[in-house]
Each structure stands twice: as C-alpha cells, then as structure tokens.
Amino acid sequence: MFRVLTALLLSVPMSAWALVPPDYQEPPSDFIAEIEAGLQINRGNTESSSFNGRTKLVYDTKQFKQEGTFKLYYSADADKTTAEKYDLQLQSSYKLDNDFSWLDDGYIFGRGDFTLDRFGSYTQVSTISVGYGFDAISNSDTKLSLEIGPGYRYNMPIETEAEPNPDADKDIIVRTAAKFKHKLQEYTSLNADLTAEMGENNSTLTLDMNYKNTLFQDWAFKIGVNVKYTDVVPEGSKQTDTITTFNLMYTFQ
Template structure:
C-alpha cells in the first residue's frame, strides 16, 4: 500500500519570527491551519481540513471567530463534507467573571443532520488564569434549530427547534515555549435532543509562528435518524501559522 501525507505551510518560514515579535502586545490574534492526506491501494482516499481563527480581547470586550472544514473523498461509499462557523463574544464583569454570547452554524452533507444553528448566552467564570494555564466554565440557556438529511425520495428532512441548556469547560496548559495542550468540553441539552462535544489538541511550535497541531474532536448526538451513527470523530494533523 502506498500512503503519502503532505502538510503544506501557509506562509514563508523566513517571516515567522519577525511577525511574532510585532504581534506580542496586540489585542488581536489569529491562526490558519491546513492539513492534507492522500492514500492509494485498492481504493483511493483524499482528505483536506482547514481552520481559521480570529480573535480580539480588550479590557472589557472580547470576540472570537472560528471557521473549520473537513473534507474526505474515497473511491468507496465513505465521504465527509462538513464545515462549522462559530462566533463567541464576551463582556468582562470582573477579571474572573464575564457574560457570553455564542452562535454556531454546522453544515454537513453526509452526517445525521444537514444543518444546525445553535445559540446560547449566559455567565462564565475564569477558574484558573495564569501565564501557563487557563480554565474557564460557562453556563446559560439557548435555542437550537436542526434539519435532518434529505429523504431517499429527495424530500426535505425533518426539522425541529427547541430551547436548550448550554454548559462548557475549556482549558489549556503550556509546558514550555514550544509545547502546549488544550481541551474544550461542551454540551447543549434539550428535551428533544442533546449534543455533546469533546475536543483535544496538542500544539508543538516548530519555528516562529509556525506550529504542528494534532487534534481530535468527538461529537455525540443523543437522537439521530434511523440508520445513522450517534458518534462522529474527526482527527487531524495540521500545520498552523499564528498571526
């Protein structure tokens, strides 16, 4: 079996160190990730995933935008074409406490649900906040709209909307200037359905702003259409450029 993994850098390595120095004190931040995988034996498989993050954190107000895509294509029946757009805003009440608003849109051509829109707002607290570690918890009410995949006859899938309760726990720890880990646990629970997500990542800085990121995302949906799996798992190895 022939297998080839190609990780493509997003910008010239020569400018990474200079860019890092300029961005240290800026309230703005961002990163771009790209990963590609190709394998060929009796069947052919291609995978491409990307992620873009933009953030702003002032003394009182902060905002983060996260756009993520997963695409796989194989010569068999297995395919994935999914993207997620998330926007989280916060308003600091104190150094440790804040209010948040969160909006997420999911579009998936092959999963149990073709699209989902989830919004929530509430209260959060920074449990741990040091130079090396952080841990935050937030909770609040929300609302979710979801639409199942189209039926075999081409008709639209079932749609549902409901009030939900949101809870999230997010943390990271920096072991050194070049190695850090992070985790993000979240659940949106409603009377009709509950969706829970766990995401873990390991980041190893190579040079300047260029890093290698290993991540895994697990999504469990309590109620899915007949014949669909409750579990979704996305693993990726990406090159990341921070700015």
C-alpha cells in the same frame, strides 16, 4: 584616519546604539489570528481521509473579547465527494469589572454555532446561546474557563428512505462548556474544550482537543481530535462522529 573614525564613533549618542536591544520583543497585540491546514481522518458517519482547514480570529481588549472560528472539512474518492462540512463559531464576551471579587474574572457572552454537513446525521445545525462565564483557573501556565446559559437549537435531519422529507428539530437548550488550556513546556501546549447542550428533544456532548508543538517562530505542528455524541439521530446514522486532524499552523498577531 583611525583617530578621526574613533572620534566620530564616540560622538554618536548611546541611545542611537540602543534602538533595538538584544532582548527586544514586540509589544503584545489585541489581535491574534491562527491559520492551519492538513490531513483529516474521519470515522463515524463518513469513512475517508482528506483535507481540512481552520481559521481563528481573536480580538481581545480590556473590556471585550471577540472570537470567530471557521472550519472546513472536505474529502472525495475517485467517484464523488464523500465528506463536506463547514463550521462557523462566533462569540462576543463582555468582561465584568466591579467591587465583587467573585465577578472579577467573569464575563457575559453571546454565542452562535452554525454547521452545514452534507453527509452528517443532521445537515444543518444552528445554535444560539447567551450566558455567564468565569475563569476558574488563570495563571501563566494553566487556564480553565467555565460557561453556562440558555439557548435555542435548530437541527435539520438528513433525508432517508424512511423519512424523505424530515421536519426540523427545534429545541430550547441549556449549554455548558469547560475550556482548558495548559502549557506543558516552553514550546508545547494542550487545549481541550468540552461542551454539552441539553434539550428536551435531543442532547449533544462535544470534545474538541488538540496538542500543539511550536516548530520555529510562529509555525507549529498540531494534532487535533473532535468527538461529538448526539443522543437522538435519524435511522441509519451513528451517534458518535470522530474527526482526527494533523495540521501545520501559522499564528500572527
């Protein structure tokens, strides 16, 4: 009986034993999604701690890169809602590929940023921009992308006693951005986006920074800080808003 079993095992082709090699990895995917949620601490125009969530979708091919990010910030005390904010960011990039070496890592983009904030200095903020970007640094551990281009911004100030029916602030702007990613170790990384929108009527500067530590497989713990400075704000509002988050994030692709 033993001889029969041995003969059968030896007759099986070696390829059958190598269907899933020990070091097998899934092939890279063009689609990546991140979903996260957790605790939020607000300082600035709102003082509270509560829930936040974020979803990011990226479809990256050889010629195009499509990105979409949705953020939700919500908190309430025993009596009422104290913070409610929704952010939507969309960007479509066309990668340049030609004989000019200085354009090899460049891309042309169109972008839209939309915010609804019940308790912010501006309850509605919409920015549409186009421009050019390129990878100043791009290797296995570090990536730095720079962007610049013109745009249009629409701001609706919050109602105040001095201005119960405020007029919307409409402005032509120049948008610049620096997007930095760095792999600190095998399971940790640092990301920082710095964006400036300069207009004739108003200007803003936003820093969105986070530290991510992979716990196991596709799960990670993420600490984030978002700081936004607005040069001109309605009476009674603060120029700087800061949001600190502690989230559990799941990534799939």
